[in-house]
Each structure stands twice: as structure tokens, then as C-alpha cells.
Amino acid sequence: MGSFIRFNRDRFTETFTDQRIAVQNMIEAMEAIGDPREICVIEIMKTVDVFLQRMFEAVEQEKKIIWHEFLFFPEIFYGFPNVHPVMAEIVAGFMPILDPEGLNPYVDAAENFGLPPDICPADKGFLGAVLQEVMPPVSLAVAPTSPCDSAITAYQILEKLIEAPVLQCDVPYWQDARGVELYTHHIWKMIRRVEEVCHTRMDWDRCREAIRLANECVENFIEENEMRKLSPCPHPGKLGFYQFMLTCLATGTVEGRDVSRFILEDSRRLAAQKKGALAEEKVRLMMYNPDPFYDLGVHDWLEDEFGAVTALSFFGHATQTLIDPSTPETIVRDYAWKMMNICMARQYRGPHEFFMDDFLSVLEGWNVDAVIVPALIQCKHGQATHGFVREACRERGKPLLLLEFDPMDARPVSQDKIHNTIAEWMETQVLA
């Protein structure tokens, strides 16, 4: 057995202190600029700051830390006393937002370790962060067998790298009662494993409270989604990404609930005033697949340059479901169902119809004029869905751009190249 990678307090502290400063600087800069499109983003980034602060506190207090893959939302873990959940893809998820080149050293570390370039950057970034010893300590790592081959194998590699156990829960292929039964079984298994490894017991009252907070968050996002059907669309395109980030980090917390409430109230306020991200919407877009993390400003640019608002993005599509908090059984069953329905877990597994049905519901329900589908270089099932996407757009007479890039690493396709490709498409296909 080779040696395991252990917690490196200095590297952890340095990395996440820098990250926290960057988050605070970003908030400060947005407040100074005063772009009304960023009001909600500022609130979400404040929650990110709280998340980072709590992570530091958990390390200081020597709480048992669980690394959970981003397709396990954290609310369930708040039921465990003395346990603190940290989204494992924290570095991959944040770094490119704070610095377009921020993830590169971690991607490079993973590739130098032997991972091929065509592995998803989320997984390369995560494993790179582990290899660079910047991650917080870990008692247990948990992940679903979702959303893709890259993630499934990344956690198998992780099992070899760290001493803590790694548990992978079997996500069903089908979206049916049998599937829920399977996943429910695995969520129970995860709960028992947390109890065993972290020497704790699930406190169902605590869990229930977190579930109530998470439910309100879901309700708020679903209503906000509905408001986006209005023209003008109350909120800017980039907000969808940040909302997903908020749910990955903070569902089940008071801050998460409060920010989701703030976003919904802001949406209602704007709608009542017939105001939106754009005073005059020339084009309503959908961007269905992950945005370029290092260039979320692409949505602002689309709005400013072309009067084109992203009415709904993939990450912004609230497909989550509610959890009945009545009993432990309903909580676990509905958490399983919710995790089968969150963004990516729902559309990226199973047959192509799981993706296409949601794609079409946005295309037809949000009054979309034109479609951008990020053709993520490493997303192999996505690449092989292009034929279905193309056919659906052709049948409906909607201009389509299959936009190729790496979502977290700007080196394969630069920001300029992304903008140039979109500009050419807008000028020749959409606005012509």
C-alpha cells in the first residue's frame, strides 16, 4: 500500500484564505460598480464567504468533515452533530470564477499525475486539489455514481489517494419507483456509514429543520424560474449559475434560504415594475449545458452587445423537488428523489430523452428565440447528443449554436474565441 495524501494545514489555510479574500474583493468590486444585475450575485457570494468561514471553523473545531460530491446537496448532512459537509469540487467550482486561470495549476497537477486531458476539468480540478494538498481534512468522502464516467472514476482514484473511506452510491438508470427504491437504499447506506465513520448519530429533528430550509429554497427557485418566463426577464442570464452554486453549498442553511428569498423578492419587485435585465429584449436565449465558469460575464456581454438575455440556463433550471420532512423514511426517500432530479443528475443519466425532455420544456416554455448548447469538450454523452439537439431545433425553426469549450479551463478555447463564435452566430443566424 502506498502512502496516503494527508491534510496539509499550511497549504489549506493559504489556499482558502486567498480564496476568501478573492470572494470578498469580488463582492466589494461588484458593490462599487453598482450594476443592478449583480444585486443577487452579491448576496450569493456573501453566502460563499460564510461557507468558507464555516469551513475554517470546522477545521479549527476538529469537526468530522465529509467531502460530498456536488450532486449530493448538503442539507442531509446538517442532521449529523459534529459533522461538517464540504462540497468536494470546491476548488474546481470556485477558482475559475475568481480567476480565469485559477484552476490551471490543479488541472496541470492532475494531468501530470497521469489523467488524460479529456477527463472533465471538475474531476481533474478536484483530484488536482487533493494532490496539491490544499483540501480540508476528510473523515469520509461520499459521491453518487453521477453525473458521468469521469466523476465515477475520479472517486475510485480518490479511494486510492486518501486514507479516509470513499462511498459511492448507485444512481439508477431509470426515473421510476424502482430507481427511487435503489437510490433510497444507498442513501440509507450513506447515513449509516457517516454514523459509523464519524462516530455520530443522525439527529432527525436537526435534519428536519435543514430540510425545511432547503424546501423553501427549492420553492423560491421554482417560482423565480417561472418569473423568468416574463418579458423582460427580470434577472440576468448569469444568475442561474450562481443559484446552482448556492444550492450546492448552502441548501439547508438559514443563509441559503434567506438569499433564495431575497432573489425571489427581487424578481417580484422587478416584474411588478416591468423591469428586467434588459429594458428592451431583442432576443431570448437559452444556454443548456454548463456555462464557461471563467467567463460568466458572457451573459452580461450578450445582454450589452446584442440585447440578448439568457432566459434560462442549464444550471439555472430548477428541476429540484421537495422533501416531505414527516419521518426519517420520507426524508430519505424524497432526498433520494431530489438528488435524482437536480441539475445534471437528472439530465445526464438515463436515455437521451432525460436531457431532451428538459431541453424542450425550456425551449418551449420560456419563449426562447435561439439556443446555445455548450458542447463541452470533455462531456462525451453530451457530444453524442448533438444530433438530437440539432434535429429538435431544426424542427422548431430555432437557430442553434453548439459552442465548444472546456467549462473550467480557458486554455483549449479562449474567452475571445467564445465571444467571437457567438458574435458571428448572432450576426449571421439570429439577428440577420
Place this chain on the structure above:
Amino acid sequence: MEELERFAELGRDTLNPEMRSWKEAGGKIVGTFCTNVPEELLLAAGVMPYRIRAPESRDTSEADRHTTYLNCTYCRHVVDEALSGRYDFLDGFVGTNGCDQMRRVSDIFRAVAFREAAARGDFFLEYVGAPRVPFDPASLAYYRHELERLKQGLESHFRVQITEEMLAASIRKVNDSRRLLRDLYELRKRPHPPVTGAEALSITVASAVTPKEPFQRLLRSLLARLDGRDAAPNHRKRLFLYGSELDDPAWVQVIEDQGGLVVADGLCFGARMFWDLTDEGGDPMDAVARRTHQRWSCPRMVDRARRQERVREMVRDWNADGIVGERIVFCQLWGSEKVMTDLEARERGTPTLWLEREYRLGGTGQMKTRVQAFLESME
């Protein structure tokens, strides 16, 4: 040897002479991509299971309406062949989520290539959604239910009732092929193996695309004549070949031409396909489900430690000097398995070389150089 030439011939074309005879006699053929779909069930329904390949494909122009240059070329070639009508001899297709890309290829087969045939009612379409945690009872139960669904579909479409006895008989028949192949692999443990890796691959490929009876007859005949044969008297090193979909013996031949004799493998079309036997006692459906779900896995399964232990055993038992790994470019599962294998091999001091390839043989100059350097590094 005549038998070896015959095996090579069986794998040369998409539709081989034995399949033609099977069809001419009124037999049905159902295509699959992956051993997630157990042969035993198809055989029990009286149909011939056929592992889909694209040995005659030359380009992917038809496929690239659906796939892109960033997809693996095995997927692109089989889609191209399907859209070109090359698999029109099939009477059915059972898809599965072997990997993300094959999952979408199954979608394209179902929703595009075979849609009209299935709508007419004369083409069988089914899907097996395979879970990924091998020793979990709920995952196994889920998988068993998938097989039950497949069984019902086969019964309904092919108007046959698959009894326990029929399934038990087909288990024995498939196990017979597996035992014969294991006998062949046992011979390769010898210091001077009687077949090369390329020859062995042509035999295992033939096993996946040939009706069982003629295949077993031919393999028995070969096994009876192998004593005393030294397939590669001048080989320099013994190699274990590990990796993804590879059905072209010519690719292995390139390695062996440099002096590296492949003595065992862990390939989709090789030992991983047949090594584990199905239990011949007890409930046959349980046995098929357990065997398939818990067989020597590929990296789609959450099964790293057991998989690597298998690799370690094969390297040890076949006395391999090193591991040559192969993956088709853009295969994420095997891109990660490369890392997992290297980590383990490094700990054990086993030299490894990983080669990236496309589905169709090409770039052999670079491959030769790398294999030569690898062999020299071990000498």
C-alpha cells in the same frame, strides 16, 4: 494452422459465414455492445447473441451527424455502420449503459438507426440499465429486475417461453465456451505459449460473433492440435494486455512483431468477457444476474480494488514481465483506469506502457517505437 485461419476469417467481416448459415437456417441474431447484456438470456430465447463491431467501416461521415470528433472512434464507427445499414441482418438490439458514450450510441440505434424497423414490429429493441456497485444487494436486485424485463421482452417478441430449464441449459452452453477459452488461456502460461496474443484475440472475437456450436467445435479441434506448438520462439518479453474495446488482432500483432508476446489480457473482447463462469446450480436467473453484475469488471463499476487484484493475479500467474495498456482516445473510463493501474503497478514494480489508439489501426510507426523502447527498458 487451419483452425487459426478460420478464427481469423470469422472476425474479419461484420457478417461471417457461420452467421450467414445461422440466418439461412432461419435463426435470429440480436446485437449487443457489452457483456452487461448476458448471452445466456438471448441464447435461452433461441437467438444468437452478437457483439457489435465495425471491422469493415472506413469512415464516420454518416455517424458525425450525431456524434462528434470528440467521441471515441469505436462509437462513431458502429453508429456509422448502423446508419449505413450494415447491421440490417440483425433481428434485434439490446442497448446498455456500459459507458456514457455507448449509452448515447444505444440511444442513436434505438431512436434513429432501428426506429423504423422497430415500429414495424419486426425488430426487437430493449435496454438493460446496469447499476455500478457490484456487491450491494439492492444494486444486484435492480439489475436482476432489468434482466427479468429483458426476458419478458424476448419472450413476447420472439414468441417463446424461457423456462428455468432453458436458461439453465444456455448457462451450460455459454460456460462450455468459457471453459474452452480458459483452457486456451491456461496453455499460454507455458514458457513457450502455443498461440500468440493476436491469435488469441482472433479466437475470443470469434467467440462473440459466432453461434456457439460451430465455435466450440472449432476451438476443440484447435486445442487438440496445439501441443508442441511454439507460437513465438523468439519473443523478448511476456506482456499482459489491459484495456478497453479492442477487436483487431492486427493491433496486437504490431506489439508482437517487436518481440513482446501477449500472454494474457484483460480486454472487453478478451478475458474480461469470458473469464468468470455462471453458477450452474440454484436459480438460473439469480446466477446470471450475479455473474454478470459481479464479473471481472471494467472501470464503469465501483470496484477498483478487486479489479486491480485481478490484474495483479493475471500478471503473476501468466508470468508477465510488464503491462501494456490501451485505450481508445476520449475514453474517460480507461483514461482513469490507466491512473489506477499505474499506481498499483508502480507499488509492485511492474513496468507499464499505455498506448492510445483509434478504433481502426493506424499510427503504427509511433506505436512500434514506443513498444521497442518499452521492451528495451525491461531488458
